[in-house]
Amino acid sequence: MRLITKIGLGIVSASVLFVAGCSTASKTYSEESLGLRKVDLYSENTVTPDETKYSQAVAGTSTKFNRAFQDAPPMIPHSVDGMLPITVDNNQCVGCHTPGVAETLNALPYPKSHMTNFRPETSLAEDGKIVKNGKAVDNTSSDKMEYVTIKEMASLSGARFNCSQCHAPQSEGQLVENTFQAEYTSKDGASKSSWEGTSLTEGLDTLMK
Template identity: 35%
Template sequence: MKSKKTSWILAVLVATISLGLLVSCAQTQKQTRAGTISEEELGLRQETLYNESSTVPVHGETTKKEPGESTRFERSFENSPPLIAHDISGMLPLDEDNICMGCHMPEEAIFSGATPIPASHLIDILGKREYLKGALDGSRFNCLQCHVVQTKLTPAVENIFKGEFRDERGRYRSNLLNTLNEGVESE
């Protein structure tokens, strides 16, 4: 009689504990699921990280205005490389015939109305900083390495950066060569 009662109590106890465990397990599982981010949700592109085959780069709309018809953009910050204001389709690739130089080299810019290539591009900037007698430094040959066409698209993240200009003229012209050594002490 005594043992029957004990086993009843035991059974009820075990059942209560198991039920409690089950409930808490379910709760933890629910919490984990709610707090988990799937691989597709990771990052801004919202696609799987394991397969690139369906990933399409963002293609925005670029200007169709020809050189001479476009409007120059304000510089992003002092001495930043200016954005290309005009259409460049049909000008690429840049090989021996660098078509950009045909309008932008200082001696050509007088006729084309283009902003002349600045003094910083006409010295061996990575070497002795010597003037190259009017020639373009090799490190500046691939203009598109630094200058890009302004593209209209919806940015994934809003850009709230605001460039500052010590001189108002810097909004449309650069003067890097004059300011390059600012703050550098030499003996």
């Protein structure tokens, strides 16, 4: 009953709008006014993007950026000249951000999550079955997450070796105004991540299995 009334009201207001629309038919919108960039949409040379300005400051002299949200990977505030690409033989990030070294350089050490193995040990049994964490598995994409592994390691996990896969230098140019306001769940969430200990498994239904 209530639904019918709503639909009825919808039709009435749509037709009012339609009538109103007809009476102001002279109002037109130019293509230039439609997009964010306020110039015609067919020629790229009318658009000058803001310059990309990566920090020139050497590590140790830069100013950190606030995290985008709680436990977001921090952006790199210092110059990465000569550090990229990261290779097996050359990972300078590890040289400064390894726990124990980092503190002496006033850098943050990579956190606990980077020394945690989230990958189940996987092998192939003789009968062709896939074995995960010692258990033969029929379906490797089980959505019950029963093979998720959360194993602390003594050192950096191989999965985190390629730092620039997740951490990128941040340009200081202003592209478009950004009014997003992060609401951090921990007091120092703008400058420190809290993803360790029990928070690693929050919301994950794995450990009971």
